[in-house]
Amino acid sequence: MTDRRLLLCTDMDRTVIPNGEHPEDPDARPRFASFCGRPDVTLAYVTGRHRALVQEAIRDYALPEPDYAVTDVGTVIYRVTNGVWEEWNAWAEEIGAAWKGKTREDLCALLRDVPHVTLQEAEKQNTHKISYYLDSSADAEAVLADMRARLAEEGVDAALVWSVDESADVGLLDVLPPRATKRHAVEFLQRELHYAEREVVFAGDSGNDLPMMESVLPSVLVANASDEVKKRGAALAEASARPEAFYVARGGLLHMNGNYSAGVLEGVWHFVPNLRNVLEKA
Numbered sequence: 001m002t003d004r005r006l007l008l009c010t011d012m013d014r015t016v017i018p019n020g021e022h023p024e025d026p027d028a029r030p031r032f033a034s035f036c037g038r039p040d041v042t043l044a045y046v047t048g049r050h051r052a053l054v055q056e057a058i059r060d061y062a063l064p065e066p067d068y069a070v071t072d073v074g075t076v077i078y079r080v081t082n083g084v085w086e087e088w089n090a091w092a093e094e095i096g097a098a099w100k101g102k103t104r105e106d107l108c109a110l111l112r113d114v115p116h117v118t119l120q121e122a123e124k125q126n127t128h129k130i131s132y133y134l135d136s137s138a139d140a141e142a143v144l145a146d147m148r149a150r151l152a153e154e155g156v157d158a159a160l161v162w163s164v165d166e167s168a169d170v171g172l173l174d175v176l177p178p179r180a181t182k183r184h185a186v187e188f189l190q191r192e193l194h195y196a197e198r199e200v201v202f203a204g205d206s207g208n209d210l211p212m213m214e215s216v217l218p219s220v221l222v223a224n225a226s227d228e229v230k231k232r233g234a235a236l237a238e239a240s241a242r243p244e245a246f247y248v249a250r251g252g253l254l255h256m257n258g259n260y261s262a263g264v265l266e267g268v269w270h271f272v273p274n275l276r277n278v279l280e281k282a
């Protein structure tokens with residue numbers, strides 16, 4: 001069966017979870033679940049959610065249990081066996097090297113008196129993710145520069161990822177190891193699980209999925225992704241080493257609309273012809 005095994009890596013929110021404004025096709029999730037239940041399909045969720053929120057979504061939306069889960073924006077990978085979630089330590093070691101032996105407590109101490117930031121709730125933190133709220137009135141660039149200088153002084157290599165939660169009018173700021181990204185996590189899974197490039201499909205819908213579009217691994221944007229994300233994805237893929245490893249779902253597969261999990265399956269159809277007969281029966 002090695003000629004048609006698949007490592008299917010997918011984002012959750014607005015990719016397999018239909019929590020956007022677009023309609024979900026009623027056949028999409030049952031077909032997705034049935035397809036992922038096959039022994040030759042390995043399923044990995046790749047998400048910003050932490051473990052409890054991933055498990056909640058699986059329950060609330062009747063999503064299939066994954067074999068792997070990349071959570072907390074790429075900072076943790078779990079192996080899931082018969083419902084038991086076990087952290088994959090090799091990933092923690094790989095990304096943690098950039099922190100030069102410093103723990104999260106060390107970094108928190110280093111950043112303790114940076115003005116305008118407050119640590120987020122405990123469940124949003126982990127060994128390799130330090131998450132702050134940033135006052136909406138603060139000069140974000142100045143705060144980031146202050147943090148960068150303190151970290152650099154200790155030789156710590158960290159990515160500072162800043163966004164705005166518009167609904168709450170507050171900034172969100174994550175301090176992460178530079179390799180703790182969805183893209184590197186998916187490439188780690190591919191490598192460690194010995195899948196060929198053509199045996200992997202990644203699916204996503206938004207800005208933090210875009211770095212995958214530069215990867216040589218086959219990637220699909222679901223039809224409900226915004227036009228802006230589709231345009232940026234296309235540009236990144238065009239400039240990449242393998243432009244043909246990019247696809248945008250448009251609907252039509254098995255009379256489905258290409259939104260959410262229908263778009264994920266459409267990506268599989270596009271990239272893995274050997275699985276088309278299986279999809280038709282899903």
Ligand SMILES: [Mg+2]
Pocket residue numbers: 011012013014015204205206
């Ligand atoms: Mg998403």
